[in-house]
Amino acid sequence: MNDELFNDSLVIWKWKARYRSWEREAEAWMCSRAAVLIDPLITLKKRSGTAKTEVTQSELPKFPDPLGATVEDHKKNTIFTLEDLPIIAKRKEEPKLANTLASKEDEIVTTTERDLPGFIPWSSKKQNILKSFSDVGNSETSYLYCVPDLKKNDLSFVKRAARRLEQLEDASGWKKLAEQSQEENLIKINELHKSLEIAWAKEKKIESVNLAVEIANILGFASATNIYPHQFVLVTDILDEFGHLVYDRLYTKANKERAEAGLSQLPDNFTVDDVPKQTRDVARNWFCKIGDITEFLPRFYVETALIGCIRFVDAESLPVNLLRLARIPMSLPNPLVSCYARVYLCRVAMRLTPDDRAPHWRCFNDWINTVPIQPMPALMPALEWIIQCVAYNATTYDELKTLWDICADSEKRSTFLLPFLLALSSDYISQHALDVCKLVGC
Numbered sequence: 001m002n003d004e005l006f007n008d009s010l011v012i013w014k015w016k017a018r019y020r021s022w023e024r025e026a027e028a029w030m031c032s033r034a035a036v037l038i039d040p041l042i043t044l045k046k047r048s049g050t051a052k053t054e055v056t057q058s059e060l061p062k063f064p065d066p067l068g069a070t071v072e073d074h075k076k077n078t079i080f081t082l083e084d085l086p087i088i089a090k091r092k093e094e095p096k097l098a099n100t101l102a103s104k105e106d107e108i109v110t111t112t113e114r115d116l117p118g119f120i121p122w123s124s125k126k127q128n129i130l131k132s133f134s135d136v137g138n139s140e141t142s143y144l145y146c147v148p149d150l151k152k153n154d155l156s157f158v159k160r161a162a163r164r165l166e167q168l169e170d171a172s173g174w175k176k177l178a179e180q181s182q183e184e185n186l187i188k189i190n191e192l193h194k195s196l197e198i199a200w201a202k203e204k205k206i207e208s209v210n211l212a213v214e215i216a217n218i219l220g221f222a223s224a225t226n227i228y229p230h231q232f233v234l235v236t237d238i239l240d241e242f243g244h245l246v247y248d249r250l251y252t253k254a255n256k257e258r259a260e261a262g263l264s265q266l267p268d269n270f271t272v273d274d275v276p277k278q279t280r281d282v283a284r285n286w287f288c289k290i291g292d293i294t295e296f297l298p299r300f301y302v303e304t305a306l307i308g309c310i311r312f313v314d315a316e317s318l319p320v321n322l323l324r325l326a327r328i329p330m331s332l333p334n335p336l337v338s339c340y341a342r343v344y345l346c347r348v349a350m351r352l353t354p355d356d357r358a359p360h361w362r363c364f365n366d367w368i369n370t371v372p373i374q375p376m377p378a379l380m381p382a383l384e385w386i387i388q389c390v391a392y393n394a395t396t397y398d399e400l401k402t403l404w405d406i407c408a409d410s411e412k413r414s415t416f417l418l419p420f421l422l423a424l425s426s427d428y429i430s431q432h433a434l435d436v437c438k439l440v441g442c
Helices: 022-029 122-132 152-168 182-201 205-220 228-260 277-291 296-312 315-331 335-352 358-370 377-391 398-408 413-423 426-431 433-441
Strands: 070-073 078-081
Touching: 122 228, 122 377, 182 205, 182 228, 205 228, 205 277, 205 296, 205 335, 228 277, 228 296, 228 335, 228 377, 277 296, 296 315, 296 335, 315 335, 315 358, 335 358, 335 377, 358 377, 377 398, 377 413, 398 413, 398 433, 413 433, 426 433
Parallel strands: none
Antiparallel strands: 070 078
16 A cells, blocks of 8 residues: 555645634524514413404404415414515515405496596496395296297206206306306396406407406306396406406507607597507407407407407597497397397497497487396396486487377386386476376376
């Protein structure tokens, strides 16, 4: 063995022990201390029900939230929400997880609407609908409503036909929606709403349109009449939100292009000539996406929700397109579905062109020709809204002569008289007080 390999004299450097201050290193690496609200070492103890709670029982979900939106203090039997917990030292505040599984009936999307004098806004009307048409019981699609003069002997045939219709339904799960309870339907609508917001935030246009179609498709199922108006309010509010999102994006894009070109922002009463070419192309692309929708009713609702965006392409065609959309509900077989489709068209028309009553008259005339003289109670809010749109800003007797004649008819006055009187403004009633007295007293 060669001893020179282990000769220390050949090593030019030596190991030396470095002095270390362990106390200083411990202080440098020591974690910061912070008080905790819940001691994990204390065993769970059940306290009496006399303890005060910071959140009322009605605000708590009826089932365990898998996302941890609430935290329960077992030591004090007190419920804390995540926003009540203080921020721990050197720890970022985590965003609160919303309990998307617990839908709230009063969770309504706020939309922009015009303040029209003497006109009851939709925000007030829909609150009355939500209070009047709410039933927690199970809802089932009525197949018998559209069958006039049905006899008891024909019930077996109708049941077989209904069963056959269920077999012919698609496998997408929509046929189950008509048999769900109101609470389950609200959860479904809320989930679709959240998905639409997420898709829009990620700028997924195609997915957003598909979700809007899926939401609008809910109104194609004429579930129990006592909850259909309630569903209509929730669904159309989401569609209104979708329409406003598209409009705001086009408006923002147009202002950005004008700023790059050294121009000012779009004026309130802008024309097509003020819109940059690239923004006009994007607006046309949105209407091309609508043209790809194959389902009849969802296409009507989505196109009506986005019809205000035609202002970026061809504003002069807006009245023509509104009148075209007003004729579409005539092709819907179910009276409940067709009448509320007219309501949505009148809502959008009042927001865009309140002085143009042609679409409203079209909806009202189609109503008279298709809906029975004695409609179901669920149709009365729709009738009141359409008549109010027809009578808006009217001043002379001849403008509403059709309504005067209908209310004077003994067979129709019980249905149309009250909605007609509610739709008249105080100025109109004062100018035609004698005619109103004759109409009521006849």
